Amino acid sequence: MSTAATADASSSGDTTEGSVRLLTLQSEDGEVFEVKETIATQSVTIKGMVDDDCATSTIPVCNVTGRTLAMVIEWWNKHEIGAVSNEKELKEWESQFDTIDDKSDRDDVYDLLMAANYLNIPTLLDCCTSAVAEAIKGKSTDEMREFFDIKSDFDEKEEDALRKENQWAFEN
């Protein structure tokens, strides 16, 4: 693959010289991002590519849209060592992921979860799964199905039997 023309032409001229190397990431829908190597290697997948010297040209991030990749990069920037002065500020910034009751937030968290899994970003994966867990806490099974838009594939008898087995957990 040829090196794609980058959005940040000024900084892309020389990607290996100097103190910070820049990596070029291309999203599924063709958006190109220039990211510092030190930041992007928060992704275990990308770190592996860098370590194996495979990150010299554009890295295609096939399963992630530009919109989501931008959010991922924002996450990396916030989590770079020394980027945020204290833990409290970081937690506050992370708390935006805590309320995912409306559909668009839920979609965002889903996209981020997929990206975090694909790029193997442990901190983001942990945050997303926590956000989902927090959102469904206290919900009944039916409410959870509605939340995730999942249809039950148990037949009625099966489900009744399972509910009866641990009835105490299903009573409200």
Place this chain on the structure above:
Amino acid sequence: MSEREVLSIEEESKQSYEKEKKSEPQQYWPDLQKDLVSLILEKLPWSERLRLSLVCKTWKECFHEIKNTHEFLPWIMCYKWHAINYGRVESICKVADPFAQKCFTVEEEEATNGTEREIFVSAVPCTSSHGWVLFVRFWLVFSREPNVNQTRLN
């Protein structure tokens, strides 16, 4: 290749692209990979996991595969009794939730009967919901359905 053929090929590829695009939203929560479902389940206490396990069959499989994480360790139980006179026994039974750092006392009259006391001796408190505690008997864990006892807390 005639112009018409080229056009039809272009049209075809466009159609298949649009078709692909349309099918995209189907990739959603219902198709969530099992390892990701497990990661979510690990973040929830046992009683919540149980409700989540009934959402669909795949999620139920995950429920049986995951182990307890440090936040949801089994509760700690302390149980002791002594005979005050012939036929009468005084006992203290306390359970503590290590994560919430809460301690509960099991009502005396519920635990004074001999057979019930034996049940408590080999039981492990696992989780609680709606004022109930779920106990699992250690030596029965290998049976298909672990023997489960519930005791209301005061």
